[in-house]
Amino acid sequence: MSTNTExxxxxxxxxxxxxxxxYDQFAGGEVPSMQIPTRTKSNIEYDDDKDVWVYGxxxxxxxANTVTGAKKLLKAIYVIDxxxxxxxxxxxxxxxxxxxxxxxxxHETAQFSSQDESNQLIEDLExxxxxxxxxxxxxxxxxxxxxxxxxxxxxxxRRGERDxxxxxxxxxGGYQIxxxxxxxxxxxxDADFILCVETGGMRDxxxxxxxxxxxxxxxxxxxxxxxxxxxxxxxxxHDELDLPVVVFTDGDPWSYRIFASVAYGSIKSAHLSEYLAxxxxxxxxIQPTDIVEYDLPTDxxxxxxxxxxxNELEDPRFQSEYWVEQIERQLDINxxxxxxxxxxxxxxxxxxxxxxxxxxxxxxx
Amino acid sequence: MSTNTExxxxxxxxxxxxxxxxYDQFAGGEVPSMQIPTRTKSNIEYDDDKDVWVYGxxxxxxxANTVTGAKKLLKAIYVIDxxxxxxxxxxxxxxxxxxxxxxxxxHETAQFSSQDESNQLIEDLExxxxxxxxxxxxxxxxxxxxxxxxxxxxxxxRRGERDxxxxxxxxxGGYQIxxxxxxxxxxxxDADFILCVETGGMRDxxxxxxxxxxxxxxxxxxxxxxxxxxxxxxxxxHDELDLPVVVFTDGDPWSYRIFASVAYGSIKSAHLSEYLAxxxxxxxxIQPTDIVEYDLPTDxxxxxxxxxxxNELEDPRFQSEYWVEQIERQLDINxxxxxxxxxxxxxxxxxxxxxxxxxxxxxxx
Numbered sequence: 001m002s003t004n005t006e007x008x009x010x011x012x013x014x015x016x017x018x019x020x021x022x023y024d025q026f027a028g029g030e031v032p033s034m035q036i037p038t039r040t041k042s043n044i045e046y047d048d049d050k051d052v053w054v055y056g057x058x059x060x061x062x063x064a065n066t067v068t069g070a071k072k073l074l075k076a077i078y079v080i081d082x083x084x085x086x087x088x089x090x091x092x093x094x095x096x097x098x099x100x101x102x103x104x105x106x107h108e109t110a111q112f113s114s115q116d117e118s119n120q121l122i123e124d125l126e127x128x129x130x131x132x133x134x135x136x137x138x139x140x141x142x143x144x145x146x147x148x149x150x151x152x153x154x155x156x157x158r159r160g161e162r163d164x165x166x167x168x169x170x171x172x173g174g175y176q177i178x179x180x181x182x183x184x185x186x187x188x189x190d191a192d193f194i195l196c197v198e199t200g201g202m203r204d205x206x207x208x209x210x211x212x213x214x215x216x217x218x219x220x221x222x223x224x225x226x227x228x229x230x231x232x233x234x235x236x237x238h239d240e241l242d243l244p245v246v247v248f249t250d251g252d253p254w255s256y257r258i259f260a261s262v263a264y265g266s267i268k269s270a271h272l273s274e275y276l277a278x279x280x281x282x283x284x285x286i287q288p289t290d291i292v293e294y295d296l297p298t299d300x301x302x303x304x305x306x307x308x309x310x311n312e313l314e315d316p317r318f319q320s321e322y323w324v325e326q327i328e329r330q331l332d333i334n335x336x337x338x339x340x341x342x343x344x345x346x347x348x349x350x351x352x353x354x355x356x357x358x359x360x361x362x363x364x365x
Numbered sequence: 366m367s368t369n370t371e372x373x374x375x376x377x378x379x380x381x382x383x384x385x386x387x388y389d390q391f392a393g394g395e396v397p398s399m400q401i402p403t404r405t406k407s408n409i410e411y412d413d414d415k416d417v418w419v420y421g422x423x424x425x426x427x428x429a430n431t432v433t434g435a436k437k438l439l440k441a442i443y444v445i446d447x448x449x450x451x452x453x454x455x456x457x458x459x460x461x462x463x464x465x466x467x468x469x470x471x472h473e474t475a476q477f478s479s480q481d482e483s484n485q486l487i488e489d490l491e492x493x494x495x496x497x498x499x500x501x502x503x504x505x506x507x508x509x510x511x512x513x514x515x516x517x518x519x520x521x522x523r524r525g526e527r528d529x530x531x532x533x534x535x536x537x538g539g540y541q542i543x544x545x546x547x548x549x550x551x552x553x554x555d556a557d558f559i560l561c562v563e564t565g566g567m568r569d570x571x572x573x574x575x576x577x578x579x580x581x582x583x584x585x586x587x588x589x590x591x592x593x594x595x596x597x598x599x600x601x602x603h604d605e606l607d608l609p610v611v612v613f614t615d616g617d618p619w620s621y622r623i624f625a626s627v628a629y630g631s632i633k634s635a636h637l638s639e640y641l642a643x644x645x646x647x648x649x650x651i652q653p654t655d656i657v658e659y660d661l662p663t664d665x666x667x668x669x670x671x672x673x674x675x676n677e678l679e680d681p682r683f684q685s686e687y688w689v690e691q692i693e694r695q696l697d698i699n700x701x702x703x704x705x706x707x708x709x710x711x712x713x714x715x716x717x718x719x720x721x722x723x724x725x726x727x728x729x730x
Contacts, residue, residue, distance in 0.1 A: 091712070092569075092573060094569065101709065104709055142564075146541055162535065164535075168527075169529070170527065171522055172522045175538075176511055176536060179537070179569065183537075204544065205458075208457060210523075343461075344466065345469065347466065
């Protein structure tokens, strides 16, 4: 692992390189411009070497040959200046703070008219400079997911190092994942696998039933659609500890997207797949077949559920035999179930029967 | 503090007393019934002794003399049976699990048709038995707020006691408040006051700037409308450590409701005011007067903002001179501002100028 100072200096250099490029374009008599990959479903493709989805060849160009384009590049330069200074001073800020901070900039044209605009610009800079937002020291507004399991880690905080065992040194709420999990070093662990869980209710059930202790599991709470920090730490746990990752969600199309975002990343951030996605992550349930097999309490699919399932059938991330079969099955039975619906068989059914059975089928246990 | 076992036994007894009452009504030839206070704005009143808002005298009656009423009482009896057993076994469950679990009950009429129905019944039982949901061992679906500050505490977990210092033993994410904060004992502290903060972005700014260290503050992240666990621990910090509580939110009517829920509780849970509300909590900002004084970036009030402000002018919880003046001022300037808008004056303005000035005005610093 590179030290934080090295990472900061590298991020700063890459940003300043971008600014230098604009300068050289000017000096060479060219109209300054910036090339950015098109971020749509039709422009993502599978990279076999890296095992992740990445952008294809299609690009759009931000050029100063229009007033709109010139304003965008001006804003980019102000943001680069701000980020370089932030890295220099080892400080950080949120996307929203950046938006407000622009009001203090001397050149009014450089100020943002909405937070969408500043968010978008930060994403563009991530893609063009190949530096992640975290390495720019940009924080999200809210993060807040937790870990619980047989893992001893060291977090580098602004107040010094903290050594924390994620069962013995935390309360029932678990260990709070920091905004930038690359400040964490894994010291040692007794874990056999990683279990990512969608809902807080189910996470609490697993912890109350001692599932992490009995099965040597690190339970990662996803809190719905997982934050970048949660996806990043999951990828690192998989890579660095060489542990299988399974994802446990509700049985509906929105939850399959949660699984897809852990495993494959999102279309809007395919430039980060290598950093955030865990391609070997596998879906444990709730599967449409479980709904039938365990006769779970269900709700009928709504129109928007059916639409979402049909979209998934066309999404490159769901083109495996497994997913096509599950999705078609669900359209067929026209039902969905929440993970907590397993409680209809008793509060221990999930930890004594459902998960051990599925983990056995998947050769994880 | 009573031990957990004593609290459990007491909660169980009160529930069984309710069931016994139904039995006695039957045995005495009466139609069984249950009286519940009306939970509307017109039926809350200030209790001067306890310094909190409580329900007034208006009641509605659930009686078995109609089929609907009889079904409700049947469900109540099944839930009492389940809760008594849960307390006996020292287990816990979520509201959603209870809903699903009802599907396993032998008597189909006792099963819930929606989660609203089971949630409502638990609230009714809280009111009638005078036992909190937490003492029934019912957990919320999601909680997830955090503490950071000079506080050393002991949490009683199912896995034994955990002694945690909320600066030295936690990462940058802070200490995760458990679902039932009455499992916490405060050991010692160097705190001068409690600062409750609405947004994650601002919470992270205060922690990054070391505000908790410099001003001996316990920073409680509210995460928008605060969970019961967050309100409960705030109340306990105030009462047991004898510390002033200030609340820092955005400057809009929805955020004033967040303040009101910390200070006065919510209308729907006035039966819990004494347990969850901190009547001495004070609002630090963003005040409409701050918007003017610091020339903060603003948005115009929407129609629903104006409506909400006008409702607040009629809400008994906002009848003080201070609030009437602030709300009228805001309607007058027709603007609102977020707490992070302070970043337009620089990232340190909030910790170096805004908060110290306001805390001075309020005689907290």
